Amino acid sequence: MEHRLIDQQINLIRDKLLSLGQATENALNRAMQSLVTRDSQLARQVLKEDDIINQMELEIDRLCVEIFVLRQPAAHDLRLVISVAKITPILERIADHASNIADAALIINEEPELNEYKELSLMAAKAEEMLKNSLDAFTKEDSAASREIIKQDSIIDAGYKRVFDDLVKIMTKNPAATIAAAQLLFVAKHLERIGDYVTDICELTVYMKEAVFIKHSHEEN
């Protein structure tokens, strides 16, 4: 096949998206670590590096617009660029949630330690695994794998319910722990939202590969 002008640009946005994905995975991992190991310095580092992720988002946005304007992509090329353009802000929002987790860590780390990190750690590990797998599926254009990842969001949702119930019990029994418990509740919510965002990424991989929008078609009423 002849080399096309658009190929270089498509490869570039694909590479940059994966770099953004990697940065987002790192942010989430380190934010959770700053919480579990009570490392406030690490939390502050996560917050500082969020701006790098924001700049990466802006650059991919610009490159996508350039492709639309200058190359007028069609068919698979079009679907790929649309998917990259839509996944980019999703990753940036996941990184924002990671920053929010780091923010919570700074508060929690000043409070007496609670023992509810285990369930949260399991949720976080699942979210990180799903994020990584979703980006792998995007790279391989594996819509079957993407559909499987979507199903796993229910595991995170179930974990959130358990954490919610446990933390409410703690706040009821031990008012002194309310500040820390409330912040942990926020962390759980951020992780639950990240699971939803990973679902969005997978839906876009399915669109890129199969040219069908499956958004909302698998949501439970």
Add this chain to the structure above:
Amino acid sequence: MQNKISVSNLDFFYGKAQALFGISLEISEREVMAFIGPSGCGKSTFLRTLNRMNDTIPDTRAAGKVLIDGTDIYASGIDVVSLRRKVGMVFQKSNPFPKSIFENVAYGIRINSLHKNKTDLSERVEKALRDSALWEEVKDRLHTSAFGLSGGQQQRLCIARALAVQPEVVLMDEPASALDPSATQKIEELIVELKQNYTIIIVTHNMQQAARVSDKTAFFMLGKLIEVNATQKMFTNPNETLTEDYITGRFG
């Protein structure tokens, strides 16, 4: 929507050389269909079979059926002059007559005796110029030479000339390829307007143009029809790999 044109198993020959192979295609009434494909694929040849303009080329032959409103236009006894009034054509290079703007449009009305009197003739000329979005630009100089118009205006005059004889189908062979972007945009806007009243078939090398103006797109290659599809589907998710390769610039 019912079919305006039905083509079944159409072959076409220039002498011994076969240019079209078994084309079968349906075109609905008041639809814009774009024909795309690499140079030499047969799209203009096919376009010309729809009003038998190929008859003007020596040693050509068509086999198969082309039905317009259920009538086979290649059956014996068909009045090709009447056919070409019903199925008008606009060419890549605008070709106004060496006459005034008014006379360019009036000519077809006169020779087909479509008008009742002089007033009716003027009204028909005005309508055709309005329908081709040219009236406001020429209404004060109708009796000046058509050659005084810009390229884009001349092309719209040719469209007006075709519309004046009340066609049902308008064939356009790369109507904007010789025009600047502003004139091209006017032609494209006109096509979208005209489809309310006419069935339009446009040959274009410009895939973005096909995407902008057409309801359906047909992709041809080496004299064969590879795929016909709703334009939106054609350009987001075509059925055939060959189509995808062409529209993504992998060849052609």
